[in-house]
Each structure stands twice: as C-alpha cells, then as structure tokens.
Amino acid sequence: MENQFKLTNSKEIIAYLAQQYPNCFTVEGEAKPLKIGIFQDIISRLDNSEVLSKTKLRAALRAYTMSWRYLHSIKEGYSRVDLDGNPHEIINQEQMEHAQQQLKESKEKAKMRFKERAKESRKITTLKIGDFVKVIVGNKPIKVQIINIEKEHIKVKVGVGMELTVKPEHIINK
Template structure:
C-alpha cells in the first residue's frame, strides 16, 4: 500500500470511502452503523489501491466512528452494514450505551473547548471607574475594543460617540477604561 500519491487527511480519506462504498459511508445525513471488522474488509477490497495507508485509514475510520452523527446512529436493534450496505449484526444494548457515553463525553469536551475559546478570545473587561462626560474610553463591540468618547451618562446606559460621528448607547460592563 505504499505509493507516492496517498490521501493524507481524514476528510479526504472518508470522501474516498464514500466514493468507493456509497451504500456504507456517507458525508451527510444519517450515518449507518458499520460492521465490526470493516477495517479489514476495506483493506481486502482495496488491496490493489495505493492511495491509502493502513495507519491513515485507521485514523480516518476512528474520526468517522467517533463523530456525533455516527454515534447517534448506534441504536440497539439496528443492523450494522457491510461495505455494500448489506445488513450485518444487530447492535446490542451494551454497544448503544457505549456509543451514548462516548457522545456525552465528546459533547462535554466540545462545550469546555468552546468555553475556553470564548474566555481566551475576549480581552479582560475592567470595571469602569468614575466616568464623566468627555472621557475617552474603549467599548467592547464584538471581539474588538473601539475607542469612543462619552457624551452622556444615564443610570444604566452610557451614550458614546464613535470617531465617525455615530452615537451608540452601551451598558457600563462593555466599557474598558485605560
């Protein structure tokens, strides 16, 4: 299986498998539960092909079978499919529970990564100190702070003037003082 031209990334490999085995693999919609031992079946079927390495194929299959879309497809009583889409073994309760546990852990990790990303993407917001009309401050708009001048202070809102002449009303927690 060695060659100068090999698929190297998991997405390319899965796309190749979808092309070769459209009744088994899919890129969109509901995934089909794969037959246990499908890795060996692929190697046997594509033994003449030089575009896949065993290691990269294993990594791509792992990515495919750990995707949320695939894990949702693992339901007790459903049939697994072979490379031609023919029904194979039935999924049992234990396999479904394992898939649900993997799905739960994956979602939790994704949630933590998203939380960490949000935390790291915003500059720290400092509590505004005694603000007064005419002060130049920065306002957090989206991900970028913008330099503005305070033109009016009300109880829960502060009116600011952006350099272009546009006026905005912002909450005090969006103001970053120098």
C-alpha cells in the same frame, strides 16, 4: 510511485470511501452503523492500493466512528452494514449505551473547549495596545508591552526590543 498515498487527511479518505462504497459510508446525512471489522474488509478490497495508507485509513475510520452523527446512528436493534450495505450483526444495548456515553463525553469536551475559547476571547477584549502585562516564557514570567492584538494571538515587545507572538493563555496579569 507518483500515486503513493494520494489521500492523506481523514476527510479526503472518508469522501473516497463514500464514493467507493456509497451503501456503507456517507459524507452527509445520517451515517450507517459499520460492521465490526470493516477496516480489514476495506484493506482486502483495496489490495495494496497506493491511494491510502493503513495508518491513515485507521485514523479516518476512528474520526468517522467518533463523529456525533455516527454515534447517533448506533441504536439498539439496528443492523450494522458491510461495504456493500448488506446488514450484518444487530446492535445490542451495551453497544448503544457505549456509543451514547462516547457522545456525551465528546459533547462535554466540546462545551469545555467553547468555554475556554470564550474566556480567552474576553481576556483579549480587556487588553489594549500599549498595556504592560506579564507573560510566561519558558518557566518564568516576564514583563512585556502589547504592540498588537490579533484574533487568537497577541504580539508583545520585551524590554530589549525583541517581539514575540503569544497566546492569550500565556498572559498572567496586567
């Protein structure tokens, strides 16, 4: 039982699938549209393998098929491929439009996350060690003094001497 579920993260699982089924999965370059039902095909080929769990496989396939490079591969008229790289059903316009919508939404979310990080980064650069600020701890803001500023966290000292590490978004004012 020492081998039970060796592969646990999505990147490792996709690398394993690319090694096992190189005509279907890739870790770099252009992705190929996968046959609908590929999960079941993989499960039947692995036949109770202890390399990965069904849950982790499902999550890895979800991550793979939601990646930007995969969504770019979904084009009307292109064939989906099975595990051996053989062509299967043709992608229709509705499937292509769905993939394009998913891609658009994913890019918008990434843009929003980037803006939030930039905003937090600007907030950190305006703070200085020794400044007194208020932070939200629980559901109440408390007055603290900044004692250290790190890349993504700020160390603060509460009046009684206790030190806390907080995220920039928990700081509410100077």
